Amino acid sequence: MNTPAVLVVGAGPSGLMQALYLACTRGRKVIIVEQQKDVGGLFASARTPFGLIDVGVHLLLETGMPEWDTLYYEILSSQDWHILEGVRKDIGGNYIWGKLNDGALYPDLRQLPRHEYLECLGDLFANLPPTIQPYGDFDSLEEYLVARFGPKTTERVFRPAAHKLWREDLDRLSSWAAKIVHFARVLTHDPTMSLVLKDSPVLDQVIGFPDQLSVPRSRLSSDRRGLYPRKYGLAGFVVAARTKLEAHGVEILSSTQVATLEAPGRSITTAVLRSEQGEQRIPVSAVLWTSPLTSLLPLLGLQPTKPPDAPLPHRIVQLFLSERLQSGELYWFWCLDPKLQAVRISNHSAYCPDAASNGLFPVCVETHVPTTDLSDQAACDLVVEELRQMDLIRNTTAVRAAFVSPAQRSFFVPTLKNVRALGEQRQQFTSVELKNLFLSTQDLSEGIFYLPDILRHSLSMLNALD
Secondary structure, eight states, X not given: OOSOEEEEEOOSHHHHHHHHIIIIISOOOEEEEOSSSSSSGGGSOXXXXXXXXXXXXXXXXXXXXXXXXXXXXXXXXGXXXXXXXXXXXXXXXXXXXXXXXXXXXXXXXXXXXXXHHHHHHHHHHHTOOSSOOOGGGOSSHHHHHHXXXXXXXXXXXXXXXXXXXXXXXXXXXXXXXXXXXXXXXXXXXXHHHHHHHTXXXXXXXXXXXXXXXXXXXXXXXXXXXXXXXXXXXXXXXXXXXXXXXXXXXXXXXXXXXXXXXXXXXXXXXXXXXXXXXXXXXXXXXEEEEOSOGGGTGGGGTOOOOOOSSOOEEEEEEEEEESSOOSSTTOSEEEEOOTTOOEEXXXXXXXXXXXXXXXXXXXXXXXXXXXXXTOOHHHHHHHHHHHHHHTTOSOTTOXXXXXXXXXXXXXXXXXXXXXXXXXXXXXXXXXXXXXXXXXXXXXXXXXXXXXXXXXXXXXHHHHHHOX
């Protein structure tokens, strides 16, 4: 460890990918530090007596940048991936107004009573802007939605859906919330008329196509593909990434945290790492921080700005069913129905047939719960009851196992104040001005949220790293 290394803090999917880029593509010496026992973050599948199960749905989507996409096929060969192309790359839907929509991610205005449908449709066209502005141009989610869809659709469709998801009104939520849950389009017409309307560049960004599995390939926004390991469990990707990293000499230190960063000048020269075995000092050439900022700022002598609005009580319930979930070909879908607690439901065997190779069908339900002290058993019972209420589980289907994942028990609320606090954390980091400390993690204040966002945003920084 005498030769200075790039220290990558965090072994979630973005940390693993960025460490591999530095080691494999740029030939850098890399050490990864992860405070948890297991690496992989949200990609670390849970191991249960009934088999593996993922935490939510996490398809790997190509970034469109060969520097990253090539690495995916170096971690697993093409025959070890399910390669989901064209309309099948990511099949998502929604449940709203007591009905499952497997045709698209977006609310279908045609499900409204006829007079409300016509009012919303007329309002949408009457208020259509000449150009569609990006999320970050708006001061609130309400302002974004009204500008995009008009006040009637905002009031009838999105206000109750947003309140169900976050228990907040639209004027208190950040416009970036729309990106998280795909509040980008609505369905208005049948497939033939929708294609005609989508010839307009502006309408194309507002109106969705109502039958996602039959959309002409020429109309897809990109040809980027979805990837999932052929053998079920994202843990397979994590294990393969770790093997690849170690083959390039990368040392991975789990159950370890950064205790101190020593920077006698404007550059970090030494990191003090702490584990159960004690402390060790390692020389570093640079530090790449991929974990949340709240754990970095105290190391820099700063008190992180705390998001003022509390998260919602939340559970991730994992099920093994005797029969497949009755959600058609959907990989996952949002539950926008205000009468239900469930938020997102993932049907793993829809995109990975091997998921049910042991005769049981894994399903993951991310759900709010009424109170923080609700027992795990009560949360499981609530989820099963709602799935039956939605007709997603047949009467003949047995629930072989149901348990709560320890991974996440709260749900961040993207209020204006909370997103502003995240931006202030980023400003606190920037004010330190250490030359060899780099930040590459989620930043909702800038719309950097999903893994492809993080990887695309980080590439120029990694290439500039000395």
